[in-house]
Amino acid sequence: MTYAEKLITALAANGTLPDSDFYELIRMRKSLGEEERELLGREARRKADSVYGKDVYLRGLIEFTNVCKNNCLYCGLRRDNREIRRYRLTKEEILDCTDRGYALNFRTFVLQGGEDPHFTDDLVCEIVSEIKERHPDCAVTLSIGEKSRESYRRFFEAGAERYLLRHETANEEHYGKLHPAELSMRHRMQCLYDLKEIGYQVGAGFMVGSPGQTDDCYMDDFHFLRELQPHMIGIGPFIPHHDTPFRDCPKGTLEDTLFFLALLRLVFPEALLPATTALGTIHPLGREMGIKNGANVVMPNLSPASVRGDYLLYDGKICTGDEAAECRRCMEMRMERIGYHVTVGRGDHAGFVRHGTSDF
Numbered sequence: 015m016t017y018a019e020k021l022i023t024a025l026a027a028n029g030t031l032p033d034s035d036f037y038e039l040i041r042m043r044k045s046l047g048e049e050e051r052e053l054l055g056r057e058a059r060r061k062a063d064s065v066y067g068k069d070v071y072l073r074g075l076i077e078f079t080n081v082c083k084n085n086c087l088y089c090g091l092r093r094d095n096r097e098i099r100r101y102r103l104t105k106e107e108i109l110d111c112t113d114r115g116y117a118l119n120f121r122t123f124v125l126q127g128g129e130d131p132h133f134t135d136d137l138v139c140e141i142v143s144e145i146k147e148r149h150p151d152c153a154v155t156l157s158i159g160e161k162s163r164e165s166y167r168r169f170f171e172a173g174a175e176r177y178l179l180r181h182e183t184a185n186e187e188h189y190g191k192l193h194p195a196e197l198s199m200r201h202r203m204q205c206l207y208d209l210k211e212i213g214y215q216v217g218a219g220f221m222v223g224s225p226g227q228t229d230d231c232y233m234d235d236f237h238f239l240r241e242l243q244p245h246m247i248g249i250g251p252f253i254p255h256h257d258t259p260f261r262d263c264p265k266g267t268l269e270d271t272l273f274f275l276a277l278l279r280l281v282f283p284e285a286l287l288p289a290t291t292a293l294g295t296i297h298p299l300g301r302e303m304g305i306k307n308g309a310n311v312v313m314p315n316l317s318p319a320s321v322r323g324d325y326l327l328y329d330g331k332i333c334t335g336d337e338a339a340e341c342r343r344c345m346e347m348r349m350e351r352i353g354y355h356v357t358v359g360r361g362d363h364a365g366f367v368r369h370g371t372s373d374f
């Protein structure tokens with residue numbers, strides 16, 4: 015066995031490695047051979063199979079506003095980008111999306127948007143409660159950025175039970191390179207702890223290969239995630255957007271993204287790990303490879319076709335020309351083709367029992 019294979023095998027067996035070994039594995043990732051990568055992916059998938067079997071959870075994504083008051087340097091929706099057509103769906107349009115999604119058998123809706131002041135707490139609550147009223151058997155997930163604890167509490171009472179807020183990076187210096195000074199990593203983390211305390215199922219996550227990201231940053235991400243213990247961890251490659259300051263930065267690689275997905279699966283066996291749209295964007299079979307490396311969630315797009323092409327966080331985004339029904343069918347076929355089965359179940363059953371450990 016090679017040194018890397020020993021580390022991978024130990025991580026798979028124990029769900030943890032001493033910090034120095036975990037760091038070493040991360041450091042070696044670019045030079046792993048084909049067999050070592052395959053071993054890692056296989057072990058991660060085996061772990062996912064043991065918890066979730068061949069089920070892949072479906073979540074319907076509704077990108078309801080591309081207006082954002084923030085100016086994250088990596089994102090195409092940043093406020094300084096004057097080149098995009100901004101849109102907001104009305105409440106009726108959002109409800110129409112969830113109705114159509116329901117007919118397509120979706121039972122979880124993810125309402126995602128920029129930090130758009132138009133959507134006041136009152137309006138968000140109204141939308142959430144109306145979705146829950148129409149579809150009481152569905153889960154509503156919000157992904158609308160940093161809000162006050164009080165706002166989060168109100169959304170929760172209105173019926174939102176899950177919240178996605180990627181931490182982006184758990185390294186303060188790196189956070190400062192990705193964001194303008196008015197955004198702070200501490201505040202973002204506080205939001206995540208608030209959400210958890212209120213009772214949300216929480217999703218965190220980071221980009222792979224973002225500008226300035228080092229191996230230490232990834233270590234910090236794993237330490238932070240181990241502390242937070244989120245229910246979901248969303249990762250995807252950084253992909254440059256041509257109208258952002260990072261336009262000329264290299265994108266994150268397929269290999270690194272699959273590597274980190276597999277590591278996450280081994281360290282967090284019960285986590286929900288999406289095979290993201292960004293992963294599907296850097297390779298035509300990226301999402302399938304994500305599943306084979308331990309992911310167990312896919313989020314087909316339910317946004318109206320008329321606005322799909324306007325929610326561009328990065329260049330080259332897939333599924334922008336397709337209808338909800340097409341994406342749904344396409345995703346189902348893609349998963350069946352690799353031996354997996356999309357399920358509309360809510361994915362709550364796994365229990366999320368976790369154990370505190372001091373090392374990886």
Ligand code: 5AD
Nearest residue numbers: 088089180251252253254292327328
């Ligand atoms: N490339 C990849 N992912 C991006 N995101 C934002 N911009 C980019 C980009 N250029 C991710 C962020 C954000 C999520 C909604 O999309 O991690 O949290």
Ligand code: SF4
Nearest residue numbers: 082084086089092128
């Ligand atoms: Fe706004 Fe989110 Fe893009 Fe940052 S990443 S600019 S908060 S939409």
Ligand code: FES
Nearest residue numbers: 333336341344345
């Ligand atoms: Fe959207 Fe294939 S998943 S078109």
